[in-house]
């Protein structure tokens with residue numbers, strides 16, 4: 382057999398959205414998971430100076446006349462070498478069988494947000510009550526090609542560990558979907574696996590094994606601009622999102638406390654104890670940012686005060702996970718994103734997010750863990766030497 386099978390057990394911390402017919406989430410679409418993996422891998426490769434032009438004209442392409450794998454690799458950027466392009470197939474396949482589902486619901490403290498959510502997720506009839514999303518334990522069955530197997534394995538495991546620790550799976554991550562945990566004890570050593578995968582990537586790049594395109598404009602979605610932070614919030618500080626009246630969607634989820642789907646409020650606008658918060662409204666009303674600067678950071682909205690229409694991963698520079706319960710007394714909130722380099726640095730974005738969190742949850746609210754993409758790259762320490 383010229384294949385290698387890698388099974389990875391995944392536990393969702395917040396539901397996964399993968400899109401489907403007319404935007405509904407009818408079944409778990411592997412292509413959506415693979416698409417998100419590719420998007421993140423491109424951002425990681427950009428951190429090493431490697432980007433692929435995402436337009437169909439500019440993508441790497443093989444003629445079919447290449448003699449062997451080495452010649453093929455020399456014509457491909459690292460991302461196309463893994464995920465495929467014209468003339469070169471994806472080096473792995475992904476299957477997910479029997480993914481458990483749960484009804485879709487949201488928590489929001491502002492009535493107008495309910496309308497936006499119904500419109501965004503419910504389609505024409507604005508009804509989300511019968512929609513299901515994926516939540517529970519799933520097994521990712523990865524079937525990788527045997528050729529180059531060691532490198533392939535290192536990259537796929539690095540990517541899964543990276544996403545589980547710092548990113549998300551699937552679509553609509555700006556609504557807090559797609560947070561997950563890897564259950565295999567082997568993968569619990571995720572720092573090592575991430576480090577090893579990145580080192581192998583950097584090593585191959587240094588050896589000139591991949592094709593480097595010239596004149597690709599540097600993208601915002603570059604590991605160097607990446608930030609990640611983690612907060613543990615007291616359950617009481619999220620009480621507003623547990624009020625029955627602030628529930629939207631299937632009745633059966635009214636008592637759901639394992640995760641609180643309130644990312645829209647945290648990112649856009651929320652109301653608690655006579656005070657409004659939400660990062661977009663805080664930037665506009667308290668920080669007095671102009672409309673264009675707010676749009677650059679939070680995604681484009683038509684006019685002031687409207688949430689952005691967010692179709693793709695790249696519409697917002699900063700994402701709030703749904704807070705998920707870590708124990709009786711607290712919820713974990715993850716904040717992550719890519720600083721737009723023409724507007725602010727990664728450090729600026731981290732500080733801005735901290736300031737916002739102080740505003741929203743009080744001065745004693747401090748991150749439990751903070752890391753930047755730059756630090757991740759630097760931690761490879763002399764990555765070019767070993």
Ligand SMILES: [Zn+2]
Nearest residue numbers: 433441458461
């Ligand atoms: Zn490419």
